[in-house]
Amino acid sequence: MNIDDCTQVMDSFLKDPACGDLSQYVLNEQEWLAPKQLSRVLEIPHNFQQLLSKEKTPTLCDFLPSFAQIIELWEELQRQLPKMRQSIQAGLSKIKDYHKHMARVPAYALAMVINPDMKFDYHHQQNDMDGRCWAKDMMIEKMQGYRAQAHTTNSEQTQAPQAQLSEAEAMFSHCQHRGPQDQSVEEELNAYLADPTFATTTLIYWQEK
Template identity: 35%
Template sequence: MLSSLSDAAAEYQAEMSESDLPIDSKTESYLQALESQPVDVVRAAVHNCRRSGLRREGLHDIIVDGNRLGRFRRPDGGAYTIRPLQLLRDVPTRWSSTYNMIERYLELHPAIAELALQIRNDARITVASHKQYEVLQDILSVLRVAHNAQQLLSAEKTPTLALAFPVYEAVIEHWEQLCGVIPELSHSISSGISKLREYVTRTQDVPVHSLSMFVNPSLKLDWIRDNWTPPQAAAAEAAVRDEMLRIRRLITAAAPPPRMSSSSNRSTQAQNRGYLRLVTAGATLRRASELPPLENNSRPAKFACQSLAPGIHSNHNSTPATRPNTDARDQMLVDEEFARYMEDKTVSNEQMGSFDLTEYWKVHQYTYPLIFRIAMDVLPVQASSVSSERVFSSSKQTCTSDRNRITPENMEYLQVLKHALIRRRRESPTALENDDLDPVSHMFENVSLELDEP
């Protein structure tokens, strides 16, 4: 988007010429300021103001004195104060760095102009003109939309991937509105929209996006059905059902078949034989004189009892279910849980501010066990790499020339541990004392050294 700012003025002039529409003097001066590369003006001013410690101190002193004396005035004449801050550089590898640079420059602009006037004989600091200042404000309004989206998707303590596509669509919608509000920047804004839509198209078929939105009770599949084409929505639902079925089959395969212990099995068989002897006793009642010899009638009676109910106490009375029956049962459980989850009420927009997704699945892990397993797989996936980049950005301070033989695994452990300790100290300064890092410090709290007298 920023690279297309240089062509934005020419594209706007060409569009107006094709439409046979005149350009007034105010718009012409705006286009001239846009053609003058105002972002480069800011970048050069930041470089010159931060070039030495004396200039940084001079800018700070000007801000302090100006606030004390009320020299900074609004267009209506009212005095206001400026925060005693320093200018920021933009870094190509740092998120929102250009936005932060322009925002800080506009905030400190009166102090920068005064510093440029004071040291005009020693150095030349470029100061944005009134029209350039106006153009920079409009550029900042365009970049603010992307900055807010980046901030939202870069959270560390809450899942963010489910909001990726909804946030991208919101960014596109706001930028399309800005094309009408600031038509002079429409070419640059349109290039940003095209780039974002290209990214969405490339990642739309990745199942993890559909799964992450599905496990979010505020979205489920409603957003997909409202914003995607019917074939895309059907594919997303199929991906969810397939993942639920895959997990169900894993659970079925991992569960051992129910088997009775050998002692209980023998007891059951004995009970069955006793019951059969009791209920079939009438079939073999005879007078003693009618009985055949003992050796000829003892075993046939036993065989007769067994033949009356074959298979009741057989060792093969509990054959495992066939594979088609198991698949049908798994599919039925998947469909039932999917329907219950979709019929459950969706979290409203009013509740989104206080809704905790991780707590929701702690409560509902037994209500929707298959979807809970999906949630545990996809919730840790973040929509932005900012959080992981923040963890490993200080690795050069861990792996130094004195510690250059750390294995990659240990390096990862150390960086995660260091980031956790730093964040813990930042959030609660009293929660982590220096002694907490030493597991044996308590052993030496009351140790004293006594010197023997000569």
Template identity: 30%
Template sequence: MKVQWSSTYIMLVRASEDKQYVDDFVYEIAHEEKDKAKCSKLDNLTLAEDEWERADLFIQLLVHTNERQQAFSSETQPCLQDAIPALEGLHKAWTVRVERPKYVPFADALQAATEKIADYYDKTGDTDAYVISMYLTPNMKGMYFKKNWDASLQRKAETLMEKVFCERYTKLHSTSAPPEPGTTGQRQRYLGTNEEIYEGTSVIHWWGANVYHYPVWASLAQDYLSIMATSISSKRAFSQGSITISKRRNCLKNDIVEALQCLKCAIRHDLLLQASGPSSVTEETISKEEDSEELTEAGTVSDEEESGGAWDLILEDDDEE
């Protein structure tokens, strides 16, 4: 039976925390069974102490999968940039533990698991999106490659980004001329700057605020950071579709179903009434309003000035009393 690693981890953690209740449950169902043969089989399901210890060891191995999977399974934030570091980290963690004596009972399983991780990792080479998304993370960029990849792979990643940047620059400026030397300066200005993302600020908001500083990079970020690292959310949306299209609503057209799904998502994530993000239109509107207020204040005599000021009013009230 195929079981996802994170699901197995959560199940085992819960069982380990409540092992006394698990043992009591097995004992009770075995005690209530009148057939002796079935009762014996149920009684054999009770875990011995050494079996619980092995389950705890298994949990120690699966915690790595759960942490890595959560790293690139977000539905609300870009997470494709975490895929390569997560896979490399998981492969390293399990490879190290294959030779450790305490994990001997899991040696074969660990070997098979590391091979599966290697297969997943090799598939990241089928698309450039993983590397590009890492460069589009402002406080990360190429730091991971410099720290963990050899010189040839680093250069390969740098060449890729140079190519992608130049192609996007040419597309945005609608010219077939070689994008030299303008693109070099823009590209290096971003790569050579130590950016900082403050706590509470998402990568998306950062790019929204810096779209004018790095227009070409921001254009790439718009395309690549929106790519989901896993298909979990799309599968969930597909499953929710079967709830929307019930037996009583089986004649809904595709555009209506799409609209209903989008509306449900917006309501569930409180997206209907959201403050507008940073944009040139918003900034221009605010600027015009501020200029208008300044002109009004400069050309209008306030009520306080006409009556002598607020302090004078207070004095007059005191005199009247």
């Protein structure tokens, strides 16, 4: 129910003779102005919650960009609704503080980096180059850990004897195409960041890799 529906319901209730003499409490248009403006303010975080809760795929990557969007929309409302400025500022102070702390939570940063449609877009939009470097270093560290674990697992498995290289293969082995395991972790990450591929969802993108 939106605020206009509430107005009609309240007016009907207060003017109903069956409810007694309550007509004196009917609000005029000017008195309804504050609730209507407050409704516009609260509509922004409400829509944020609705958007993320309806998604069927992981939405952790959307939190920081969405918080930044809330801040931007509320700051615009402060200019549009001067009488709500103080109320909005109270919300802005809290959400900016929360946003600042969230920006350095590894889970949020990594969730954005592994999303092929986002990567470091958020950090560029926020002009947060320190945050970008921090997130990239953390991603490299996680990839190194994963690669080391995978290498240990492979080493423990029985492997077939390596075929001996021919003279030609040995001579030109340095020219052979390198696979992902031959790349450094940073090279592998940079290749991913340069990949222009977009995906319907993060899960679909990585399932196809």
